[in-house]
Amino acid sequence: xxxxAEAYSNTAKVAVEPRQLEATLLLKxxxxxxxxxxxxxxxxxxxxTALLYNRRLWTVFLTSVTGEESSLPLEIRNNIASxxxxxxxxxxxxxxxxxxxxxxxLININREIAAGLQxxx
Numbered sequence: 228x229x230x231x232a233e234a235y236s237n238t239a240k241v242a243v244e245p246r247q248l249e250a251t252l253l254l255k256x257x258x259x260x261x262x263x264x265x266x267x268x269x270x271x272x273x274x275x276t277a278l279l280y281n282r283r284l285w286t287v288f289l290t291s292v293t294g295e296e297s298s299l300p301l302e303i304r305n306n307i308a309s310x311x312x313x314x315x316x317x318x319x320x321x322x323x324x325x326x327x328x329x330x331x332x333l334i335n336i337n338r339e340i341a342a343g344l345q346x347x348x
Contacts, residue, residue, distance in 0.1 A: 249288070250344040256281040257337035260330045267327040274325060278318050281333060285314045310336065 259277040289311040291297065292304050299307075314336060321329045 246344040246347055250341040252284055253337040253341040253344070256284055257334045257341070260334045260337075264327045264330045264334065271325070275322065278322060281337070282315060282318050285311050310340075 256277070259273075259280060263271060263274055263277055289308060292299060292307045292311075297304055314333060317329070317332055321333070
């Protein structure tokens with residue numbers, strides 16, 4: 228599985244609006260997590276891969292949003308930073324004690340942010 232940064236870079240080569248690209252990547256991460264939740268089984272090796280993809284994706288978002296070159300208003304930057312911090316922390320909690328219901332928050336956040344990006348595009 229390719230990393231989130233690679234996926235972002237590869238997809239960016241296609242003529243796609245940045246918000247649509249971000250929404251697509253978030254939905255991909257949500258879909259991976261949803262599939263794992265729906266087909267939960269013991270010692271699911273794909274869980275770590277999906278969580279790593281989601282974590283890398285959010286790390287890329289956090290880096291771009293909180294950087295000095297970001298043109299987003301400070302309030303939005305702070306909100307996304309807080310949300311990203313929650314996602315990174317929650318991901319560690321899921322890895323420490325895996326349970327299918329713990330994926331729900333990650334899935335919902337990714338889908339909601341993607342929907343917002345698609346509506347704004």
